[in-house]
Amino acid sequence: MSSVNQVYIAVIGAGGVGRHFLSQLSVLSHKVPNISLVLISRSTKSLRASHRTTPLSLETWEKDLEASTSPALTVDQTLKFLQELPDKRVLIDNTSSQDVADAYPAFLNHGISIVTPNKKAFSSTLDLWHSIHESSYRPYDPYLGRGLLYHESSVGAGLPIISTLKDLIDTGDTVRRIEGVFSGTMSFLFNNFAPVDGKGGKWSAEVRKAKEAGFTEPDPRDDLNGVDVARKLVILARLVGLQVQSTESFPVQSLIPVELEGAESGEVFMERLGEFDKQMDEVKNEAVLEGKVVRFVGSVDVGRRALKVGLEKLDKAHPIAGLEGSDNIVSFYTESAGGAVTAMGVTADLIKVIQRVS
Amino acid sequence: MSSVNQVYIAVIGAGGVGRHFLSQLSVLSHKVPNISLVLISRSTKSLRASHRTTPLSLETWEKDLEASTSPALTVDQTLKFLQELPDKRVLIDNTSSQDVADAYPAFLNHGISIVTPNKKAFSSTLDLWHSIHESSYRPYDPYLGRGLLYHESSVGAGLPIISTLKDLIDTGDTVRRIEGVFSGTMSFLFNNFAPVDGKGGKWSAEVRKAKEAGFTEPDPRDDLNGVDVARKLVILARLVGLQVQSTESFPVQSLIPVELEGAESGEVFMERLGEFDKQMDEVKNEAVLEGKVVRFVGSVDVGRRALKVGLEKLDKAHPIAGLEGSDNIVSFYTESAGGAVTAMGVTADLIKVIQRVS
Numbered sequence: 269m270s271s272v273n274q275v276y277i278a279v280i281g282a283g284g285v286g287r288h289f290l291s292q293l294s295v296l297s298h299k300v301p302n303i304s305l306v307l308i309s310r311s312t313k314s315l316r317a318s319h320r321t322t323p324l325s326l327e328t329w330e331k332d333l334e335a336s337t338s339p340a341l342t343v344d345q346t347l348k349f350l351q352e353l354p355d356k357r358v359l360i361d362n363t364s365s366q367d368v369a370d371a372y373p374a375f376l377n378h379g380i381s382i383v384t385p386n387k388k389a390f391s392s393t394l395d396l397w398h399s400i401h402e403s404s405y406r407p408y409d410p411y412l413g414r415g416l417l418y419h420e421s422s423v424g425a426g427l428p429i430i431s432t433l434k435d436l437i438d439t440g441d442t443v444r445r446i447e448g449v450f451s452g453t454m455s456f457l458f459n460n461f462a463p464v465d466g467k468g469g470k471w472s473a474e475v476r477k478a479k480e481a482g483f484t485e486p487d488p489r490d491d492l493n494g495v496d497v498a499r500k501l502v503i504l505a506r507l508v509g510l511q512v513q514s515t516e517s518f519p520v521q522s523l524i525p526v527e528l529e530g531a532e533s534g535e536v537f538m539e540r541l542g543e544f545d546k547q548m549d550e551v552k553n554e555a556v557l558e559g560k561v562v563r564f565v566g567s568v569d570v571g572r573r574a575l576k577v578g579l580e581k582l583d584k585a586h587p588i589a590g591l592e593g594s595d596n597i598v599s600f601y602t603e604s605a606g607g608a609v610t611a612m613g614v615t616a617d618l619i620k621v622i623q624r625v626s
Numbered sequence: 627m628s629s630v631n632q633v634y635i636a637v638i639g640a641g642g643v644g645r646h647f648l649s650q651l652s653v654l655s656h657k658v659p660n661i662s663l664v665l666i667s668r669s670t671k672s673l674r675a676s677h678r679t680t681p682l683s684l685e686t687w688e689k690d691l692e693a694s695t696s697p698a699l700t701v702d703q704t705l706k707f708l709q710e711l712p713d714k715r716v717l718i719d720n721t722s723s724q725d726v727a728d729a730y731p732a733f734l735n736h737g738i739s740i741v742t743p744n745k746k747a748f749s750s751t752l753d754l755w756h757s758i759h760e761s762s763y764r765p766y767d768p769y770l771g772r773g774l775l776y777h778e779s780s781v782g783a784g785l786p787i788i789s790t791l792k793d794l795i796d797t798g799d800t801v802r803r804i805e806g807v808f809s810g811t812m813s814f815l816f817n818n819f820a821p822v823d824g825k826g827g828k829w830s831a832e833v834r835k836a837k838e839a840g841f842t843e844p845d846p847r848d849d850l851n852g853v854d855v856a857r858k859l860v861i862l863a864r865l866v867g868l869q870v871q872s873t874e875s876f877p878v879q880s881l882i883p884v885e886l887e888g889a890e891s892g893e894v895f896m897e898r899l900g901e902f903d904k905q906m907d908e909v910k911n912e913a914v915l916e917g918k919v920v921r922f923v924g925s926v927d928v929g930r931r932a933l934k935v936g937l938e939k940l941d942k943a944h945p946i947a948g949l950e951g952s953d954n955i956v957s958f959y960t961e962s963a964g965g966a967v968t969a970m971g972v973t974a975d976l977i978k979v980i981q982r983v984s
Binding site: 273275277284285286287288289291292293295296300302303355356358360362381383384385413414416418419420421424425426427428431432435438439440463464465482584585586587589590591592604606607608609610611612613614615616617618619620621622623624625626 | 631633635642644645647650651653654658660661714718720739741743771772774776778779782783784786789793796797821822823840942943944945947948949950962964966967968969970971972973974975976977978979982983984
């Protein structure tokens with residue numbers, strides 16, 4: 269496995285997303301033969317390939333990890349392990365760990381590429397953001413290689429939001445406004461609670477239904493506090509150049525009734541949520557009286573440097589109102605039109621070619 | 627300009643899209659210093675850089691091309707010119723020429739990358755499609771380099787449709803159905819002719835308005851015949867693996883009244899279009915009676931290998947019904963959900979890293 273074109277892959281986190289990723293990597297490895305899985309580390313255990321000899325098995329990794337007696341690697345140990353491998357190393361961080369995120373600059377500075385859905389790396393302090401991006405934009409170093417950084421899934425959930433925004437910026441378009449529904453959970457809740465046809469159930473019943481369908485975190489307050497949407501918005505705003513300090517620098521509406529913020533568990537919260545259905549009904553009915561629907565929206569007004577997360581009343585014909593299921597949507601309002609837009613597609617493609625041949 | 631990292635760029639077509647592209651390339655060249663523009667060729671004139679010495683000026687190209695006495699290069703001459711340059715050459719084909727498209731395999735086989743919005747390359751014969759893709763998927767050759775192929779703008783018009791579809795396929799998702807409004811012109815016409823609120827003008831008046839606003843081809847029949855949408859659909863269907871022979875292998879509804887197909891000019895067509903408003907009103911009213919709106923939709927049912935382009939009646943809450951202006955929309959209906967979707971974003975990112983470091 270020491271071929272010059274070998275790409276060495278280390279995976280931290282082997283839970284929900286991590287497990288799906290490893291199964292997709294197994295499919296990919298049949299088409300891309302130069303992939304070598306060299307490390308899997310989760311909270312309690314780890315599995316390492318012997319350097320430059322045999323990669324880990326993508327077929328039996330789950331059993332092999334279970335049988336491993338090695339404890340989880342610290343972030344430093346992971347970095348050291350990857351440093352000892354030749355060029356072309358990728359860290360896949362499938363955790364939501366702040367510790368791992370804090371070490372991204374160190375990985376990138378050693379020429380190790382990073383692919384991750386971890387929002388914390390890009391939505392916590394502005395200092396970390398700058399440090400990560402300065403490290404990933406270093407020029408190619410023939411000894412260290414170059415650390416590339418991709419984090420589409422930190423915002424996208426299947427939609428190519430970050431890559432589209434980067435293409436707009438790289439090709440010289442001006443983004444005026446970003447607006448969308450950035451949470452599958454919030455989408456599911458409001459599409460059912462306040463559908464365009466005016467029906468829909470009680471708020472607490474819809475939250476319960478979403479929880480039972482697996483659309484919420486174990487404690488639904490982790491969705492309803494709006495922080496997940498706020499983090500995604502911080503990432504997009506920073507990408508367009510706004511120096512947003514944190515998720516606390518702008519208004520984020522929480523849908524947790526004040527009285528239930530301190531409820532001792534998710535179960536207690538769910539039991540008592542029905543007491544507050546009247547508040548949400550008022551919000552819904554107010555929108556209905558105006559011929560509108562209520563949705564949980566995140567927006568960035570770039571010119572005014574204003575971010576906002578919370579309930580909005582929208583026309584029924586608004587693209588957001590027509591969402592279904594747990595779908596996300598995002599709109600970029602930009603300056604270009606017509607032939608310039610087609611040309612931007614061409615220029616964005618050219619940038620990808622240059623990145624691959626340079 | 628003979629640095630090892632220099633990327634040599636030849637541009638064919640310097641009209642609408644070509645001119646916008648060159649202006650974006652000028653902006654890009656300030657950020658990416660290793661770009662050398664070496665050729666601009668349009669229908670009557672061309673401008674070539676002296677090999678390996680001074681690239682063309684991105685500031686004065688328009689005046690320089692005007693002053694040039696060199697005739698347009700043939701496709702063979704263009705290929706020969708690029709062959710004589712070192713590795714890392716990109717042909718930007720901003721034409722809609724079948725001749726240029728037919729030569730893509732030759733360019734790619736010589737390690738020249740291609741970036742283009744030219745639909746004809748990918749929607750004419752299935753043989754050409756296979757020939758182009760076999761040439762672009764050749765392994766890297768240290769002498770010739772490798773010809774990469776990007777053609778987002780052949781379908782997208784600003785939306786990342788092809789790259790998203792490729793990511794879905796590359797990460798192992800199964801695409802069941804593709805559906806959308808693939809024409810800015812058709813979008814503009816129907817959003818105004820049959821808006822969700824039930825109003826809207828006469829069909830011929832809306833076509834005239836679209837023409838005057840620059841949203842149609844000089845002869846609007848070139849939009850109304852549905853062929854542009856059909857071509858885009860062929861490209862997407864072939865990308866998911868369907869062996870579609872041509873745009874004539876499936877039903878494509880033309881909105882040109884049979885009586886006006888032979889009208890001698892676009893002007894005559896426009897003058898007489900009003901005689902057929904009643905037909906379009908009937909279509910609109912039939913939809914209204916069912917509480918729906920009519921739109922011009924393209925769809926691919928992957929399982930049934932069925933493509934279709936034409937008028938459809940849609941619920942007012944359907945994402946397509948809520949479009950505004952000349953916006954396009956496309957929906958991919960796939961198999962994956964939840965954690966697998968997030969993991970696919972990670973896997974797609976990893977593929978991009980591997981492509982760049984390999």
